[in-house]
Amino acid sequence: MSDAANSGHGLLGILGGMGPMAGAAFAxxxxxxxxxxxxxxxxxxxxxxDPRVPDRSLARLGQGEDPLNAMLRGLRLLERAGASLIAIPCNTAHLWYDQLAASTRVPLLHIVEAVCDDLRRLGVWGRVGLMGTPATLKLGLYQQPLLQRGFEVIVPDDAGLAQCVDAIAAVKGNRPEAAFEPAAACIRALIARGAAAVVLGCTELPLAVPHGRRGEFATALTDSIDALAKAALVRYGRIAAPVGLALAD
Amino acid sequence: MSDAANSGHGLLGILGGMGPMAGAAFAxxxxxxxxxxxxxxxxxxxxxxDPRVPDRSLARLGQGEDPLNAMLRGLRLLERAGASLIAIPCNTAHLWYDQLAASTRVPLLHIVEAVCDDLRRLGVWGRVGLMGTPATLKLGLYQQPLLQRGFEVIVPDDAGLAQCVDAIAAVKGNRPEAAFEPAAACIRALIARGAAAVVLGCTELPLAVPHGRRGEFATALTDSIDALAKAALVRYGRIAAPVGLALAD
Known part of the structure; x- marks a missing residue:
């Protein structure tokens, strides 16, 4: 164990519940x-x-209550308990990242940066397929950071977006076995369009595609749960940082 | 969702870290x-x-630091954060249950009661095989409650106890695939001695025997992680209590 891990870092706070299986899976x-x-x-x-946070995707598309206050309550709880670094295993929640980061002195990991680091770790270049919630895709959470790092980004067509939504809903409804086929169909369509890797850019999607079945696909899948966990472990000195992390610009 | 779940209950606190994979698996x-x-x-x-709690089994056998203060720190954290019920997904930690319960006004679930309830839920009677850490087995955490409820209890012989220890260590060392064979050998030996069910009475043991492989055994396996989760869900009004819970005495 590194000295940094023993002394410099306290608790890793995890702002989960979005959804609760993704929070537990991250842990x-x-x-x-x-x-x-x-x-x-x-x-x-x-x-x-705490899964009582209002739905992030609906809110961002103007169809539901704003989740910011519920997320801030969770942040306060983690801060008061002594968290010295915070991870948020929900991609869509990162549409509020700037407000969350501005509200606390505790550093917050950013899941998109973690995924970009993981693409470098996997040696991926070129065209990347991106899956996620409608809000994550439509509001461009990933597109600009990926473009800045020199990637080309392709997103699912309407049928693929419906498959993402179905897979995510199945995981949230405790039917993970019903989540695989729609997720797999979307992945295959992105690969057919030339994706060199597919980003599972919603933390329910890695739960739709179990680790044991990832080999069924012709390209790398970048798992936003694992990418965020690796980013935390780098900060705690438990694993090495990926090499070649400089921005393309 | 029941009214009780909406109003009467706040956060379920989980005193985990013992070990950390068991805590995450419980969640x-x-x-x-x-x-x-x-x-x-x-x-x-x-x-x-928080996995920095000193080893419970070693302490109880006189070979290591007492974990009580570290567990009390975790309880205080959960209390201050507003937990209204606490679960401890570690069987051996329940050797300190009385001191922990006496230190807080928040009700603590008891994992042995949860397992006894689960045996009733499964319709098990008669002879039960018990697996766990050396401290859990030698100090009789389960034996008296099971006897009081009319069960006959058999424990592993020395070879079986070594298999339990090996399986638990493999899970704690992030080698779950190396945990299955020793755990399975111990289960098979208890079944050969007439066990009508086998209690996986250490929260690493359910991680050694994945749900998908439980059908390989001729009897029911009572999983102390799942049993404790069901006990919490009963308290939150999410699932029904098992019938026939009256004590045999």
Whole structure:
């Protein structure tokens, strides 16, 4: 364990609940991706898995209550409990990243930066397919950061977007086995259009495509849960940072 | 969602970290076992997954630091954050249950009661095989409650106890695939001795025997993670209590 991990860092706060299975899966993948032999080698975490946050995608498309206040309450809870770094395992929530970051002195990881780092880690260049919620795709959460780093971005057509929505709803409704086919159909269509990798840019999507079935696809899948967990583990000195992280500009 | 769940209950606090994968798995199974169609239907939880708690089994066998103070710090954190019910997904930690319960006004679920309830839910009677850490088995955490409820209890022999220890260590060392064979060998030996069910009485053991492989065994396996999650969901009005819960005495 590095000195930084022992002394410089306290609790990793996790603002979860969006959705709750994604929050729990993030906590589990953080443990699984940590080089460790015993309990005491792991990063101490505090997961606020409160699913009462209003739906992020509906709100951003003007169809529902604003989730910002509920997210700020979660941030305050994590701050008061002593979090020294915060991860938010929900892509759509990052449409409020600037307001959340401005409200706290605790550094917040950014899931899009984590995914961009993971694409570099995987050695991916060129055309990248992007999956996510309607709000994440329509409001361009990923497009500009990916373009800045020299990637070309393609997004699903209307049928593919409906498949993303179906897969995400199935995971949120505790029917993960019904989530695979729509997610897989969308992935295959992006690959057919030349994607060198597909970003699972909603934290329900990695739960729709279990790790054991990822080999069925002809390209790399970048998992936003795992990417965010790796970004946290880099900050805690548990794994190495990927090389070649300089921005293309 | 029941009224009780909406009004009477706040956050479910989870005193995790013992080990951290078991804490995260408990949070995930709680979600998976909840009848829900959308994020907002789930129980709000706060998982303190701090793995720096000294080893419970070593301490209880006189070979290591007492974990009580670290567990009390976690309880205080959950209390201050507003937990109205607390679950501890670690069987061995329940050897300190009385001190923990005496230190807080927040009700603590008891994992052994949850497992006993689950045996009734599964319709199990008669001889039950019990797996767990050396401290859990040697100090009789489960034996008296099971006997009081009319069960006969059998425990692993020395070879079986070594298999439990190996399986638990493999899960804690992030090698779950190496945990299955020792756990399975111990289960098979207990079944050969007439066990009508086997209690996975350490929260690493359900992670050693994935849900998809439980059908390989001739008897029911009672999973202490799932049993504790069901006990919480009963308290939140999300699932029905098992029938026939009266004590045998």
């Amino acid at each position: 589990a993948r953080l443990v699984a991706l940590t080089p460790a032999e015993r309990d005491q080698d792991h990063v101490p975490t505090l997961l606020c898995n | 995930a199974r709680l979600v998976a076992l909840t009848p829900a169609e959308r994020d907002q239907d789930h129980v709000p939880t706060l998982l303190c997954n």
